[in-house]
Amino acid sequence: MAYWLVKSEPSVWSWDQQVAKGAKGEAWTGVRNHTAKLNLMKMKTGEQAFFYHSNEGKEIVGIVKVVREHYPDASDETGKFVCVDVAAFKRLKTPVTLLAVKKDKRLAEMALLKQSRLSVQPVTAAEWTIICDMGGV
DNA sequence: GCCAACGTTGGC
């Protein structure tokens, strides 16, 4: 059971919009990076991912669940990239900010800090537990 | 196949 983190600019696709889609979920499209694509292809149904707001907010606001495994991204004209469907699962009681992640030495190795431009990234079980704890879930 | 130029992401 792997854990993940996906990023979105709230002005493009926000947590509230994700919640509005309910349990059926919505396609997570627009990934145009091969490292991110490989991560999408590793995701299994039922696995969880943190939902991170980049640019505005800069905080982890919720958890989504994978409801459909990778398939071709219809928004990609080249046909090379894939997407998955994710559904909102839980909102963090307290959003975990980028600043808070930076301050916690246990999270210093997170891809969020080390590879700040990667939009779909793995999270270790240890990191997952720490952030859930910080977020009150 | 190398590398400079350029574009994009995302934090500050």
Added chain:
DNA sequence: GCCAACGTTGGC
């Protein structure tokens, strides 16, 4: 608005 990081493109 700036800039660092880094991915992509295109000339050679």
